[in-house]
Amino acid sequence: xxxxxxxxxxxxxxxxxxxxAFPVSDAEVLSALRERAPSLVDCLTSKNVPISxxxxxxxxxxxxxxxLALPYKPAAxxxxxxxxxxxxxxxxxxxxxxxxxxxxxxxxxxSFSSGGxxxxxxxxxxxxxxxxxDSSTNIAKVGGGVRLGNLAEGIFxxxxxxxxxxxxxxxxxxxxxxxxxxxxxxxxxxxxxxxIVGLDVVLxxxxxxxxxxxxxxxxxxxxxxxxxxxxxxxxxxxxxxAAPAQTVVFSIDIPDVMGSASxxxxxxxxxxxxxxxxxxxxxxxxxxxxxxxxxxxxxxxYFGTLDxxxxxxxxxxxxxxxxxxxxxxxxxxxxxxLTNLAGGPxxxxxxxxxxxDTFLAKSIVTQESAPLTKAALNAFFTYVINKGRNSPSxxxxxxxxxxxxxxxxxxxxxxxxxxxxxSSLWTFQNYGYTANNQPPFTDNIKTxxxxxxxSLTNAQPNGVFDAYLNYVDPTLTPQQAHxxxxxxxxxxxxLAIKQKVDPQSVFWNPQAIGT
Numbered sequence: 001x002x003x004x005x006x007x008x009x010x011x012x013x014x015x016x017x018x019x020x021a022f023p024v025s026d027a028e029v030l031s032a033l034r035e036r037a038p039s040l041v042d043c044l045t046s047k048n049v050p051i052s053x054x055x056x057x058x059x060x061x062x063x064x065x066x067x068l069a070l071p072y073k074p075a076a077x078x079x080x081x082x083x084x085x086x087x088x089x090x091x092x093x094x095x096x097x098x099x100x101x102x103x104x105x106x107x108x109x110x111s112f113s114s115g116g117x118x119x120x121x122x123x124x125x126x127x128x129x130x131x132x133x134d135s136s137t138n139i140a141k142v143g144g145g146v147r148l149g150n151l152a153e154g155i156f157x158x159x160x161x162x163x164x165x166x167x168x169x170x171x172x173x174x175x176x177x178x179x180x181x182x183x184x185x186x187x188x189x190x191x192x193x194x195x196i197v198g199l200d201v202v203l204x205x206x207x208x209x210x211x212x213x214x215x216x217x218x219x220x221x222x223x224x225x226x227x228x229x230x231x232x233x234x235x236x237x238x239x240x241x242a243a244p245a246q247t248v249v250f251s252i253d254i255p256d257v258m259g260s261a262s263x264x265x266x267x268x269x270x271x272x273x274x275x276x277x278x279x280x281x282x283x284x285x286x287x288x289x290x291x292x293x294x295x296x297x298x299x300x301x302y303f304g305t306l307d308x309x310x311x312x313x314x315x316x317x318x319x320x321x322x323x324x325x326x327x328x329x330x331x332x333x334x335x336x337x338l339t340n341l342a343g344g345p346x347x348x349x350x351x352x353x354x355x356x357d358t359f360l361a362k363s364i365v366t367q368e369s370a371p372l373t374k375a376a377l378n379a380f381f382t383y384v385i386n387k388g389r390n391s392p393s394x395x396x397x398x399x400x401x402x403x404x405x406x407x408x409x410x411x412x413x414x415x416x417x418x419x420x421x422x423s424s425l426w427t428f429q430n431y432g433y434t435a436n437n438q439p440p441f442t443d444n445i446k447t448x449x450x451x452x453x454x455s456l457t458n459a460q461p462n463g464v465f466d467a468y469l470n471y472v473d474p475t476l477t478p479q480q481a482h483x484x485x486x487x488x489x490x491x492x493x494x495l496a497i498k499q500k501v502d503p504q505s506v507f508w509n510p511q512a513i514g515t
Contacts, residue, residue: 040075040121043092050079061352062124063114068358069441070111070474074122077103081127083200083208086232090506091206093121099508102232105147105172106353109361110474112228113175116509123232125174129350133158133240139197142236146173147353149346152338155240162243162334164189166470167341169348170355173236178227179469180419182400182409182427184286184301184341189241190408193224193419198237203230204502222497222513225418225469225490229498229513243334248302248309249341250287250329256322257296263322264296264381265374270320271298272371275425278405280316287317288400293388300401301341306331358441359433362453363471365484367464368403368410368425372456379459383452392444395432397452402427420490421466428456429471450475472511481511 044051052059053076062077075098078089093100099120103113115122128143131154140155140163149169155161164185166176181192189195198212201223211220222230257267271289275281287300298317302309310329318324332340339346366372388395403410403425410422421427432449434441457465467473467484476484482491491513498505498513505514 040092040096040098043095044076044078044089047088047092049085049088049092050081052077052079061354063122064354064356065111065114066107066356067109067111068356068437068439069360070114072111072114072116072120073118074115075119077122077124079124079127083202083234086123086202086234087206087208089121089123090202090204090232094204094206094504094506100232100506101228101509102144102174103172104144104174105170105176107168107171108175108472109359110472110510112472112509112511116511120508125172125232125234126351128234130235131155131158133161135159138240140236140238140240142173142238144174144232144234144236145350147171147348147350148173148176149338149342149348150350153335153346156243156335160243160334161240163192163195163238163240165192167338169342169344169346170353174227174233176470177236177238178223178225178233179472180225180421181470182402182468184288185303186409187286187401187404187407188283188303190412191419193417194408194412195238195240196224196236197239199223199233200235201227201231201233204504204506208234218497219501222418222494225420225486226494226513228509229494229507230502231507244303246306246331246333247337248304248306248329248331249300249337250302250309250314250327251297251299252314252318252324252328253326254296254298254318254322254324255294256325258291258294258381258385259322261378261382261385264384265377267296267321268372268377268381269374271317272425274317274319275401275404276368276371277316280313281404282406283408285313286401288398290396290398291384292394292396293384293391301337357433357437358439359431360441360446360449360475361429361431361471362449362473362475363468364426364428364430364453364456365402365421365424365466365468366426366428368423370460370463371425373460373463376456376460376463380452380456383455387448387451391432391448392442393432393434393448395430395445395448395452397431398429400427400429401425414490418486418490418494420485420487421468424466427468428453429468446475474510476511478511478515482513485511 080086101115103122103124106113125145128145130143132141148171165183177192284303290297414422430452432445469485494513
């Protein structure tokens with residue numbers, strides 16, 4: 001039994017199968033383990049860091065990724081409850097040459113929050129659940145393991161405060177806020193990332209610092225766009241907004257748009273013209289398009305009056321489109337609006353979260369300076385109609401308006417943070433998944449999703465198309481990821497900071513800065 005334990009450990013740490021490792025002697029196994037001096041587990045144990053190993057009863061649940069298509073086996077999962085635990089986790093990993101990734105909500109589309117490979121150390125932040133709003137500054141102090149639904153409820157209950165962020169309640173704050181964080185209130189208030197005024201973070205050397213625009217400004221810059229490459233954030237400090245008393249939430253189904261590729265193309269071109277019309281559109285309007293081969297839905301929020309939406313915004317938005325089959329327009333209080341968009345309760349378990357899917361997603365970020373052309377849209381909708389209706393698995397596309405007149409997403413300069421998409425117009429999420437949300441994931445799903453994205457971009461060869469890191473794409477090479485997520489200017493700055501504060505790449509995933 002002792003030998004099998006060490007063989008299993010050796011296999012996990014070296015990537016060797018137990019069956020391949022079994023012929024070696026006990027002495028050879030022990031020697032191999034000692035080479036990782038001090039061993040990761042011994043180091044963590046000596047420092048009393050809460051830990052889950054592959055032999056632990058809770059390991060399977062903790063290690064199970066959101067995307068079941070990409071399961072990885074961490075060497076260990078720490079469950080810190082103090083910043084010292086986090087610091088010790090990072091220091092022990094560094095001393096044993098083990099790569100580190102933080103897990104906030106664990107929704108990484110590429111399972112990077114599970115390490116992005118077997119044998120990493122995952123620092124699970126579910127023990128950091130604080131949500132406190134300072135009544136004098138309206139700055140929220142939020143633990144690194146808080147999920148979006150609990151965040152929204154928690155700050156609203158403390159003075160009616162709100163933040164811009166996505167609609168899925170189970171998504172964790174960590175990746176969402178540090179990779180952008182789009183929500184239907186982002187054209188009004190900016191991205192989730194833009195609300196960050198301070199961060200408590202453990203760096204690669206185990207030090208614990210409070211980073212702001214004036215204290216550790218390079219760290220502060222890098223964390224807002226590429227946090228997983230630079231540290232483990234234990235606490236966020238976020239500038240909140242007063243939640244509106246009422247918000248218009250709308251959902252309009254227009255299936256006739258999908259009658260033909262030409263009809264869908266002309267309808268989207270009309271919608272794009274509307275989205276760029278400054279005489280009608282300002283920061284108070286947010287919307288996105290959902291389609292899946294037969295459905296075409298326009299949904300979003302309007303931060304003005306119900307009368308103005310019904311009498312001015314809605315007619316202009318639908319001009320040139322077929323008549324809707326159904327239309328829902330409601331004026332709701334803030335939490336009711338968020339619940340409506342979430343499609344269910346905001347409250348999310350702080351432990352034992354168990355939502356999963358088996359999928360691939362690809363993103364496309366388009367530019368305001370180069371709106372989508374008729375040729376590109378026709379190619380996209382031709383693919384949707386010809387192949388999407390007989391696809392090998394379910395799929396959908398969500399196309400959100402990021403830019404347009406008065407968008408506060410684009411109000412920030414590229415120098416403000418390590419988020420580079422400050423001149424965007426649309427962000428596409430093309431998503432294919434298994435029918436029962438369970439493995440196996442098959443290559444024909446990947447082929448379809450890649451083809452869907454390429455149908456658009458290949459037909460607009462002079463366009464500039466980027467990628468959105470919150471829809472992290474495991475099919476990209478490191479170079480493609482760096483270019484798509486950051487561009488040359490931002491990536492060069494991030495690389496220089498990385499070489500200074502984490503030269504050994506303690507914080508690593510397959511697309512991390514420096515890979």
